[in-house]
Amino acid sequence: MANHKSAIKRIRSNDAKRVENRYYAKSTRTAVKKLRTTTKEKEAKELLPKVSSMIDKLAKKGVIHKNKASNLKSKLTKKVTALKK
Numbered sequence: 001m002a003n004h005k006s007a008i009k010r011i012r013s014n015d016a017k018r019v020e021n022r023y024y025a026k027s028t029r030t031a032v033k034k035l036r037t038t039t040k041e042k043e044a045k046e047l048l049p050k051v052s053s054m055i056d057k058l059a060k061k062g063v064i065h066k067n068k069a070s071n072l073k074s075k076l077t078k079k080v081t082a083l084k085k
Contacts, residue, residue, distance in 0.1 A: 021063045028054040035076055041083040048080050 002008045031051045038044045052073050059069035 021061070024054075024061075025058060025063050028058055032072065032076065036079060039083070041080075044080045044083055048076060051076060 035047045055069045058064045059066045
C-alpha cells in the first residue's frame with residue numbers, strides 16, 4: 001500500500017481513468033463490430049464517420065496506438081466502399 005498522500009491519490013485517479021478508458025474502448029469495439037456486420041450501404045456510410053471519430057479519440061487519449069487506429073479506419077473504409085459493388 002502507498003504511504004504518501006499523493007501516491008494514494010494517484011492510485012485512485014488511475015483506477016478512475018482505467019474504468020473510463022475501458023468503457024470507451026468497449027463501446028468503440030461494439031460500434032466497429034456493428035459496422036463490420038452491416039450489409040446496407042447507406043447505414044454503413046452513416047456509421048463510418050462516427051466510428052472513425054471514436055477511434056481517433058481513443059488514439060488521441062493513448063488508449064490504443066495511433067497506428068492501430070489508422071489500420072482500423074483503413075480496413076473499415078475499404079469494407080464500406082466494397083459494399084457498393
